[in-house]
Amino acid sequence: MKSDLAISQQTTLKPISVIAAQAGILADEVTSYGDTKAKLKFSLLKRAEAEAQGKLVVVTAITPTPLGEGKTVTTIGLAQGLQRIGTKVMACIRQPSMGPVFGVKGGAAGGGYSQVAPMEELNLHLSGDIHAVAAAHNLAAAAIDARLFHEQQLGNEFTAKTGLSRVDIDPNRIAWRRSVDMNDRALRRVTIGINRPGSSANGIERESGFDITAASELMAVLALAADLADLRQRLGKVVLAYNIDGKPVTAEDIQVAGAMAAVMRDAAQPTLMQTLEGVPTLVHAGPFANIAHGNSSIIADKMALGLADVVVTEGGFGSDMGFEKACNIKARAAGKSPDAGVVVATLRGLKANSGVYDLRPGQTLPQAIFEPDQHALEAGFANLQWHINNVKRYGIPVVVALNRFPQDSDAELQWLQQQVEAQGASVAISEAFSKGGEGAELLAQRVVEALAQPSEQSFQYLYDVEQCIEHKLLTMVEAGYGGAGIELSEQAKADILTLAKLGYSNLPLCMAKSPLSISHNPALKGVPRDFTVPISSLKLCAGSGFIYVLTGNVMTMPGLSATPAYLNIDIDADGNITGLDE
């Protein structure tokens, strides 16, 4: 089979204006960026909200393995399959970060015959939204350090000289780090504002760091905003620091929120693209699901739900990660919960989750994982069961997509299908990678059936936001992950007290944890039990409207490996990009 990039570059795409018209978007609701992508205006949002609303399908997966389960392939393939069986469908996905594009893999557009195209545009810049998020983030960072500096320099004369009120930032409690869309381990922890001896020109020296832009609170703000006015309000609420009395200093307090909104204005418009089979696809926002909330934007969903009968989207990593946040964070903010969940599983992925093999990061995978092994498959099946039940818990129907790889054993696939059906779940084998939408027609049929079936119960959240933070954390770990409890660090205890004192206890939780286990510990495969989750710190994200919870030592800035993906990337004499899928 051809490479992903070759398939993408060799497919004749429709002009984006044709895709827009096909989706029911009016000509004056679109700003085309060339023939392949377009920004959608807010006039469409208003109109879409007044139209009949479609059904929202969230694609999730078993616990991820180094093999890749093909969640985006299945998301795009399902959308293409739905289109083939006559459903008016749109897909909504996140914009890939350039960090992983140059780091661990070359791109995140789906794969094979189920891709969003052109994949090189999706993976590099697209229409510039991630850069805009980083710019707004770094503007706020420069502003808070500059304000600290000038209030200190001008002292009692600050107000007289500037006409501004003092905010009295506590230099030891600046909460806002800086942001870059790159895997750059050297920026995880830095000292800034270092001066020459005898000078203070570079500001106040202090320790800080950079996070990848996918982890920026502003990325969450972009993804969770209802519209432009809500975006502006949320930017104002972002807490940049605390003052000497322990009160939050917001972006509004230092009058930088308006400029941040100006920087993010165009980014607030979703970008329309297409799949290889011409399904209209909205690409918008790109929070990671391990260190952020892991779902594409509410604005894009709202536009799509007003235009299509079924909207397919995905939450990052397993159902304990992006899907959990789709239900407990995104659905709350949107006022719209998922109508069905799809759990993607593979034979190899279940075997890798079985605990039978000794898998270590960076090591070559054992060949046995690709060959029939009933023992490992049975052991790994428990992980799929867990994720099926985790979706059902929210009161929505679940469909399992068995993403077939060429070497997969028919007998094993059949066994797995029977086991899933025995659990009372709907299931279909998907060949979306090798056959595109045709390979996902059966899956599409199962999803349509699931959406049509009368709901036995109504959607329910995992926890009530009005519970105290500790209670919510316990519910998350015990009911959400099946763990035995939590272990709060001294920092975490202090953070909980502070959040309560400031009146921010009643926010949902955004868990930062390893995606490689249902627990916090990537070494615990399958369905871990009796684990206690260490909570190292909690951070107020008042703009995005959640409490950010760090479990253990989760990195918010990835690094580049010794053989990073960028080694293979280049342009040819005609400017075509090469090596993006290697």
Place this chain on the structure above:
Amino acid sequence: MKSDLAISQQTTLKPISVIAAQAGILADEVTSYGDTKAKLKFSLLKRAEAEAQGKLVVVTAITPTPLGEGKTVTTIGLAQGLQRIGTKVMACIRQPSMGPVFGVKGGAAGGGYSQVAPMEELNLHLSGDIHAVAAAHNLAAAAIDARLFHEQQLGNEFTAKTGLSRVDIDPNRIAWRRSVDMNDRALRRVTIGINRPGSSANGIERESGFDITAASELMAVLALAADLADLRQRLGKVVLAYNIDGKPVTAEDIQVAGAMAAVMRDAAQPTLMQTLEGVPTLVHAGPFANIAHGNSSIIADKMALGLADVVVTEGGFGSDMGFEKACNIKARAAGKSPDAGVVVATLRGLKANSGVYDLRPGQTLPQAIFEPDQHALEAGFANLQWHINNVKRYGIPVVVALNRFPQDSDAELQWLQQQVEAQGASVAISEAFSKGGEGAELLAQRVVEALAQPSEQSFQYLYDVEQCIEHKLLTMVEAGYGGAGIELSEQAKADILTLAKLGYSNLPLCMAKSPLSISHNPALKGVPRDFTVPISSLKLCAGSGFIYVLTGNVMTMPGLSATPAYLNIDIDADGNITGLDE
């Protein structure tokens, strides 16, 4: 008169496809980004190079003052004036950096009725080129630190485990800093790669810093590249560090240049916009003229010169800055020298250059500067004389543009005009700000006459690149600035030896110096004499093909003032940007 932003927002612009057609650009040479901007493809570059070539006019100015001389206003006004008198004209300008937009002023699109529009798009992101430059820059930075880290971690096993040859970076000689398009003083000097005790996960701790993206060597590479293949070659030559034997480690050596080219591919295409009167304007690259080479791109010039009879561009700051670099750096790389120079002067600017007033940064300007003062004007005139002669030195005709402000005295303007004519220079009063192209018709006429006059001499560079570095530095200071000599720091002496040893002596110089004086010292107004320029260090920029020379303590990262421009910027309920011109 209305504000710049109001004028820009209230002017009905032509669809960019109409502007493109009017400029002679074929439909398949354009990628429209909405109705207001478009990227121009490389097929146009090839065609333009084969067409009859237009004349290149470079707009420069007297030594800048806090008042603003209106160089961009005159550039855009002149282009509009030329169009009005029937000349086929295009303008080529730099893309404004967001640093100053949020820092000292709200935008850099010209002003009044001589603007590039829409000014809010020009000033914020535009088509994302500056972000792409920063991303490519920071990819290289992450790559060099990651390579240092992995070679150290894997030791003798590096090659066996990765298949890559060791480059043996000297951790104390990493030349590549990081880049952000923001005024952020706290990032001027930072320590990166700080680890937790007992861990090495964050890399190798070392001191580094961030420069504003306008000062990135990659911005110069973008501006100086002849085409996409040349861009790719230049990126490969960029020196990121030196190895333990003192040899340069390039982007090609660590195999990151291809990915950098992929990141910058679309940025290599100029963006077509329009002036308020519909003159086709190419916006491309944005190097500052004090800490970089200060001119828009060669690719844009080449496209415009193949399409128009006259192309108007500008060099940043006074003629000792951007114009000097237009002649000695850009013209050499382009193989095309300017055909005429325009020196912009104002009554107030000359008075501010007179030395009569005690002007201090941050202080309110004395009212007298805006009122008739023959003594100050006469004293300040010497500065204009110097800049007229500085343009003539290169062997090209000069036209002086007296940029009129509403309060200006007729008698003083007339006196000034006579003085300029007595010097044998052509002169016209320009009212481009208040009247647009109509106010610059006379100036346009003078420029057309200057271009038509038989050239008395041929273009000549200030120095021969084959001279040794010290000789070139002396020529720059003595002949270029009228100074008495140079004072080399120990670092500068060592840098010169290193450059010579590595075989890079024969490159032109890119001087980083204060723009506020013809000398290196902003306190020396008018026409300074008998000054000695301190040379603090020299840096090899092998990708852009020049030697970067730091004089004294020039900052490559601006800061935000106590009352920065962002305080006034916001969006309204319809998403219109407000306060960008305050």
